[in-house]
Amino acid sequence: MSQPQASANPSPQPRQNRIAYQYDKWQRKLAPYMFISPFYLFFAIFGLFPIIFSLYLSFHRWDAIGPMVFVGLENYSFLVTDDWFWMSLRNTVVIGLMTGVPQHVLGLVLAYMINSKLVKFPNFFRTSYFMPYITSTVALTLVFSIIFGTRYGALNYLLEPLQNVGGFQWLLTQLNLEYPIEWLGRAHTIRPSLAMLMTWRWVGWNMVLYLAGLQAIPGDLYEAAKVDGASNFQLFAKISVPLLRPMMLFAFTMTIIGQMQTFDEPMILLGTGGGVNQAGMTTVLYLYRTSFEWMDFGTGAAMSYLLFLIIIAFSLLNFKLFRRGERD
Amino acid sequence: MTRVAKILLYAVLVTGVVITVFPFFWMFVLATLSRREIFAYPPNLWFGSYLTENYENLMNFVPFLRNMWNSLYIAAMATVTTLFFCSLGAYGFAMYDFKGKEFLFAFMIGTIMIPPILGTIPWFIMMRFFGWVDQARALWVPGMASAFGIFLLRQYIESAIPRALQDAARIDGCSEIRIYWQVVLPLVGPGLGALGMVTFIGSWNNFLGALIILRSRVTYTIPVALSSLQGMISTDYGAVMIGTALGTLPILIAFLMASNQIISGLTAGALKE
Structure with missing residues (x-):
């Protein structure tokens, strides 16, 4: 079976x-x-x-309701001759430089300080400086709108005692300002105010990047240099900074990409108009206004492409400059 | 010499901390002040007694608890889905060798560099086409599989899980998907935690996307609700400030409890490059 x-x-x-x-x-x-x-x-x-x-x-005219009309390069040719587009770009770059430079200088210096063996509680400092980065831009920008207040703001209150110092008055006149300073009310103070706010927000981020980079540098390098009689400043300039180059390249690139897309801060502080004389009108703010207020999506799309190309160009330029610096 | 240097060092660092923390402190102070007290000079630097009034005013202007719920819901959905798809993709990249892996990975990393603004307008048009305008899902579905998340978790899986473990599980008869679910996932908790918090915070703070997509007060998330308050005639800043405080507090608490994890999660991408 x-x-x-x-x-x-x-x-x-x-x-x-x-x-x-x-x-x-x-x-x-x-x-x-x-x-x-x-x-x-x-x-x-x-x-x-x-x-x-x-x-x-970007090759069409479209208000998102009617039919799309092919217009070729019209949107692009409009933008490259549009004063507002160039102005918005200039504002974005100026604000970016005003905040980018201090962000990285302060970030690097603070990271170096916290990394030095002299400082206790490095985690406390790291956490404190990083706090602005994790909180909502909108929320904290609203707080800054009061800090920047002309007649009630904390910033002018802080500067009040300086009024009796001779140099301060001279400085104000040089900068075409008078006390109390209208931080958000005058065309030439709007960009520095935005830059201050963004510096406040981003120093911690850059500091944390540099701190991570510094902690990755082997300690015996410093020891060896110290034996050879190097000063603290030399350690910083000859060991830390050169070895941080890859991190700097990354951090700079992030700053460029981020700054070129500035939107939240000017939107909350100044509205879609960009403030007095559109001094705070950034490119993305202009793009938002063009697309979602004026319903001109074709021009908005073209603007996003131009901005994209500019971001790539700046990033490549940054990369090139770094490379050249490396060879020297 | 070192003593002087040390004092100087601490003076600089502490001054920096005061400048950094002051806006947070003042936000909570302003939330307890009346409109008149907020606009007084010299500025009030200590807590007042208008907390409940400000809170009631806020609730009159916007359904703020609903707005908080919306933020929470979107952030939670974004986090859970991101963790799932990113850990899955990261597992694929970390534990297998396959044809085209190098190219596919390089391509994925390349997409991180694309600035979000490039896709914002067509994203809005797509969402309109899907009928997702004014809907929460428009804000979490598109970001479910993030390249940054896969990149981050891949590093983590590679360093935390030896391939021998995968082989052992196979010999025991585990299918590939079961290895992911029962062997890999339980071992990458800290990595998931870091990515989860980063995703949650990013979603919670998202402004431009929410501003474009959300159109009514009941669907607003916290940032949009706050910005809408600002546009009102005779803005009640006490109410705005209690809103900012309420919107910031949960994230602030989460951050202070797990700051090391969050910071390392956020900077991990930078370190490995």
Whole structure:
């Protein structure tokens, strides 16, 4: 009874094993593609498609309601001759430089201080300086709108005692200001005010980056230099800074990309108008206004592409300058 | 000499901390002051007694608890979905060798460099096409699989899980997806924690996207609700300030409890490059 059965199906076990083995091999091969595919799927829909559509849109006139009208390069030629576009770009760059430079200088110096063995509680300082970065820009910008108040703000209150100092008055006259300073009410104080706020927000971020970079530098390098009689400043300038170059490149690039897209702060402090003489009108604020207030999506899309190209150009320039510095 | 240097060092650092922390402190102070006290000179630097009144005023202007719920909901959905898809992708990149891996990974990293503003307008148009304007999902669905998240977790998985563990699980008959779920995920808790907090904070603070998509007071998230208050005639700054304080407090507490994890999560991408 059992004999013929066995001969009809001589070896069920190995065959099943083979199938299982094949399946196993196949699923093992396919598995990684399955795991990473969601990213590419989502990127295709929500990343790549919008970018291509944006390019398409930039050659059209469209108010998002009526039909799309093909206009060729009209949006681009309008923008490159548009005073407001260039002004917004200049504002963005000026604000970016005004805050970018102190952000990195302070960030680096603070990181070096906290990293030095003299300072206790490095984590306390790190956490404190980092706090502005994690909180909502909108919320803290609203607080700054009161700090910057002309007749009630904390900043002018802080400066009040300086009024009796001779040099302060001289400085104010030189800067074409008078006390109490209208931080957000005058065209030439709007950009510095925005820069101060953004510096306050971003110093901690840069400091943390530099601190992480400093902690990665092996301590015996410093020891060896000290044995050779190097001063503290020399340690900083000849060891820390050169070894931080990769981190600096990264941090600078992040600052460039971030600053070129400044929106939240001027929007909250000044509204879509950008303040007196549009002094605080950044490119993204102008882009927002063009697209979502004036419903001119074609021009908005063209502007986003021009801004993208400018960001790439600045990033490459930054990269080139770094490379050249490395060779010297 | 070192003594003087030390005092100087602390003086600079502490001054910096005071400047950094003061706006937070003053935010809580302003939330307890009346409109008149806020606009007084010299500025009031200590707490007042208008907290409950400010709170009631805020609730009259906007459904702020609802706005907080919206922020929480969107941030939670964004976090959970991001953690799932990013850990899945990171597992694929960290634990397997497959054809095209180098290219696919480089491509993914490249997408991190694309500035978000490039896609903002078409994103809005897409959301309108989907009928997602004024809906919370417009703010968390598109970001579910983030390249930054995959990158971050890949580093973590590679350093935390030896491939021998994967092989051992296979010999025990585990399928690949089960290895992910039952072996890998439980071991990358800290990595998930860091990415989770980064995602949550980013979503909680998102302004431009929410401003574009959300159109009614009941769907507003905290940043949009606060900015809408500012536009009102005779803005009640006491009410605005209690709003900012309420909106900031949860994140602030979470940060102070886990600052090391959050900071290392946020800077991990920079360090490994």
